[in-house]
Amino acid sequence: MLMKLNKKELTIRKELTALAETVPKVLTERIEQYPENKRRPVNKTIFKNDYFQLTYNTKKASLAIASKGDLVYSAIPYDTARNYIQRAAIQYLLHPEDIRRYIELHQTTLEKYLMLSIFQLTGSRVDENSFEVKQAYQAVLQNPLLEIQIAGRLMQHDETGALSANLAGKFLFSENKKTGIAGYISEYLNFAVSLANSLPLMIDGNDVKLLDTQVPLSIDNSLSIHSDIEPALTRLPEEVQSGIKNALVVADEAVVVNTEPLLRSKHGEELSRVRENYVAHSVPPDEAEKYFKNVHSTENRHLINVVSDVHAKDGKLPFINRHFNILAGDISDSHISDDEVAGLYVIGGHELVDVLPGILDRSAEPWDQWQPFFNYEWFEKWLKDPDDAWYLLPTGDHPFYEVVKKELEERFPQMAVLNNNSLLHENIRYIGLTIPVALVRRKKAQQRFILESLERLLGEDTTTPTVIVSHAPLFNELSLLPETSEAYNQEYICEEPEIEKLFERYNIIGAIHGHHHIPASSRRFKKVQFAGKKLFVVCSIYSKVNTGFELMSLLTGINQMQS
Structure with a gap:
């Protein structure tokens, strides 16, 4: 019994030592005050009263306020x-x-x-x-x-x-x-x-951060x-x-x-x-x-404006930005065209329906460029019921997406539609990958496509700061979707080791995605650890109070380091 007790004490001391090395001192002192923390390896109590408690997640190094069970x-x-x-x-x-x-x-x-x-x-x-x-x-x-x-x-x-x-x-x-x-x-x-x-601490009603x-x-x-x-x-x-x-x-x-x-x-x-x-x-x-x-202004003055999932239904963009826009897919559900908006655009799932001709007669001229795809079962199912056929879509290197790209280019002549292409803007290289949906069932093929596309587009240039833009996130590690969401799929992880090696080798600084309709109140970006480096992840859906996210806030430090 004495030996078991000593082992237990030794384990607790090791945990406290490890915490002291990674957790701010002001928090470790609090952790030691609550006996229940000895049996909680991850969520440590920092502060509590009858109805609420502040916990520290040791894995994510994050603080959160939660109500206790009775309230x-x-x-x-x-x-x-x-x-x-x-x-x-x-x-x-x-x-x-x-x-x-x-x-x-x-x-x-x-x-x-x-x-x-x-x-x-x-x-x-x-x-x-x-x-x-x-x-x-x-x-x-x-x-x-x-x-x-x-x-x-x-x-x-x-x-x-x-x-x-x-x-x-x-x-x-x-x-x-x-x-x-x-x-x-x-x-x-x-x-x-x-x-x-x-x-x-700083408390904004959603997040809690240390002041220092x-x-x-x-x-x-x-x-x-x-x-x-x-x-x-x-x-x-x-x-x-x-x-x-x-x-x-x-x-x-x-x-x-x-x-x-x-x-x-x-x-x-x-x-x-x-x-x-x-x-x-x-x-x-x-x-x-x-x-x-x-009742809000539709115009913002962001120098690099990130927005996705607008799903506009009245034939026009509901926001105005005269600088550089990054449109991360699902922008239109009403055949929008805009001659003035400039920047880059990646293809989302809703674009695949929105670009199709609005006439029923498939023998008519507007359908000519789509004729080659009528032989595909997935295309026929997509035409009949997109919501029930999204998982059948081909990976992003299919000729179908090139036709979608051409249609979008005609409707948005000032936008560079990146269908697995790259663009240099203000010393930042943007790579736009066509990932309209998260193909979890064909994850291996999807990640092989991601790897081959990045290898081709990155080439020999390992130094230029690079941001990867796609509609659906590349994989969970570079997604803003929380694990608590019903849409979260734990299988959608990066399982291609060469992708991680590629991220280590090149100066990739962040990723931008849409798709999951994450409210701006949850958060607009986060910093994640991947491939041995810190990267930013941005998801900026459109809303009446959120007409876009200013990417310059994340790029300023990068540009300063590069100059």
Whole structure:
């Protein structure tokens, strides 16, 4: 027994030594304070109270705030706005006036939601100018915890499109009180303030970073010990103020519960019944979208603007950029043409349908260039039902894609359509590979194509900084899709060792992809370790508040090192 105990102690000491070598000292000191960390090899507790905890993932070297099991975020089934509302909560603490202006900018959108909420609740139709809608709008502005929620839901609307399910619970004060979200926000703010005053951290409602590291979080938009939150505190309900002030004074202890949070231990059976009998009251996004107009500017001035997955349906690009654009596929679903947009374009899955002639008669002249492909079974299935035939598409070296390229070049004459080609712009080499979808079932053939294409395009030039652009990601190692996503496939990994050797040999600095519709709120880029070096990965889908990502923010340091 003594020998086993000594071995166990030795194992723990080895783990602590390894942690001390890789984890910042301020975190290792916290890790040692929590006994449960001795049996947790990966997710270590750093800080916690009754309802939330901060954990450190030792494999990914990342920090994350998560609610503990008993606290319910929302009684609304399938409510997907938590991260947006947490971001809005932090922004409210930092910039309450900006949150109010954001809501006022969206007044017409909010009034539409209130009108639809009243209809879902009562069955009565009212218009935006009715007393009921005006009263509900004022209720939002008079209740800070609801105001935070509304700001978060408007952020979600701008990034992902119109909302439609259970609007009454989301937008009407009378119904929102029953959801428990106000209590969740109150406890989240208490924890965030307590945490920021206990450790040198930056918290933006989604990510948590150490203050002394080089990170993409903005100081102005992140809560830290340096933040002035007094203007926001005076607006919040007194019970919330007292809880946050208590968090400031007793930062290392569990904070007082101020509003009534929704707990599974008390309301578990009731929540189960609600979910069991839930009626979503939702309509298709395309149907809901017609109620709303875009209140944001469609123009950005990024010098190198990255955007993907626009899926434009009205025959024109919904954004304007007069500099260099990188369009990473799935741009059009409506035969768009644009004579002014310039840059490079790679082929996505939706382009394969969008470039086809809009006439049914296959013997007509517009179909001439497509005639050779009618002999392929995959092409016939693709024409009949693309959504059910995407996995049959050929790898990117097929002649079919060259015809797609020519069609896109005619519609976008200022764009270089890269169908397994390269382009030099501002001393950066961009390689565009045609990967419309992730061919997991034919991963070996796909990765052989990637390897052969890169070998050909890179040639003897091992020094020029190079960025690889494709619609679907090359493989999981260079993808922004999180492992927690339903779309994540653990089999889509790099299994061709020569690809990794190639990345080691050449000056490849990053990869850009689209395809997975990752909201901008999740993150726009990350740094990954692959082939013994750090690379950036960018995925910048289009949304009303995200008309593109400025790649120069990642390239500036590279250019400085090269000069």
